[in-house]
Amino acid sequence: MGILENPLPVCREPLPSALLCRASALPAQRIKEIEAEMARTQKNKATEHHLGGLKAKLARLRSQLLDPPKGSGGGKGDGFDVARQGDARVCMIGFPSVGKSTLLNSLTATSSQPSAMTVGASGTSAGTDSVKQLSAVGAYEFTTLCCQPSVFYVNNAKIQLLDLPGIIEGAAEGRGRGRQVIAVAHSCDLILVVLDATKDDRQQQLLVRELEAVGIRLNKRPPNISLRVKKGGGLTVNFTVPCPRLNLKTVQQILQEYKIFNADVVIREDCSVGLFVISIS
Template structure:
């Protein structure tokens, strides 16, 4: 029996098993097996030297955004509209057959936008070119999931399920579970709070399924069996995701209002160029980018060429961005902007910067 058949059999057994106290250990073991087989499917045969055809796109710019969606939802149109890149657009499915990169210029930053081929159901199992699409998606900083507003939330649920199957967790934070294998001593289990979704016995059963008999496990929150399996597997990717509903010009204003009020959602129309500026602002926010301007002594700030940095960055990060030797010769920084208590404040390397701060670096 192949891996795909094993996965299908386990999924069918999970679906037909009633969820209650008597079956929770059985279901936990099934989920652990399912996660193990899915990891094997994605990794491919270890003996195979041929990697197969993929989408080798060099990472460039200040951040990378993966544009994922079903065929014919408007991904290529959005890429052509937001960037200077032209991606082929047509009314039939699978117009895009490879990964097409473009660059969004926003707030002085160059944001790489990847138009990936349409994902179909079963992509995680290798149907279509789903595995290559998902592999590139894992290298991005955020996912923009393009959805057809006419079809409601069906596409969102199907795509989330496909991405979950390959270890991509959307808009979720990594579980605060400490897990480390050791050479002996058995399984040491501790929890800093009351656990209602998993027990020590379940933790041991899952670890035994992965042939792990010696490990330290500490739960720093009340987490589920699935979340613990994610920590054990260790290759999960936790990514922010924006759900972008296209074609809002073809649905009622009440439905547009309902979708727009959902968390992480943006409503747009590529054909009528509606709400695209707001989409760029949301992408910027989800990437956690800020712009910091530099200033030379006795001169005006350089507002044409700012430094693109991550939120919660410090003066030290700004120095590294300007030149790698600047930290060694650093004396102090002078600051103007939101993070300064007063204009021209003298600060050190550990001072946190805000968006549109102006900084002057003084050297020894």
């Protein structure tokens, strides 16, 4: 048996930031590999089962990018951990410098003067000390670096409005602050897409693509699929309607990819493999 020179010590301290960055890059690299494999795989009856498994892996890896690595300190407390309040939560998503902060300041009337729309925690009118400061506005990109919350009222309903940093292309793979921004968007009841009216429709197409990559489908209702995870008994899958684009074998493979081995699944509408993955992710 050979003796290892300079053996590595047992590390009981938190991982250094360089190793954490390397660990977080692993899902992004795997995502690119799966996307490349899907691009070169022909779509036909013989490959639909294989493609279904790849789509499930892709969705799972992208969801991992939304969760910060343990010990990285990149989750709560980094300016994105905003407590939910009010009757509904709305966030604004767009590219940098499209006017999100300006719109927030206009809608919420946040200023140094007391406003009739401003209500304190006790339900009475608040003074200038309880009014939030203006969200930063600048003539340069990336003025907003964290989540800026504010509140406004519609028919006596309290709406929490979040101004999020601008995202860039590749946000779904973790570029920029896309991971944190998309994680906040998942927690909102409404996503307000803010666009630059002086530019073409490509910016809207890019935003929709980035959101759909992590399972956020704008202006579309969720598929009529129910999933009830149980402690035992295996998988039970029932189709109440004909579903030519999805079969039992593919459903089982997708669920196993998510480590779901015991569950009752009811599919009440014809849906694709991608929609089924979105419904359970």
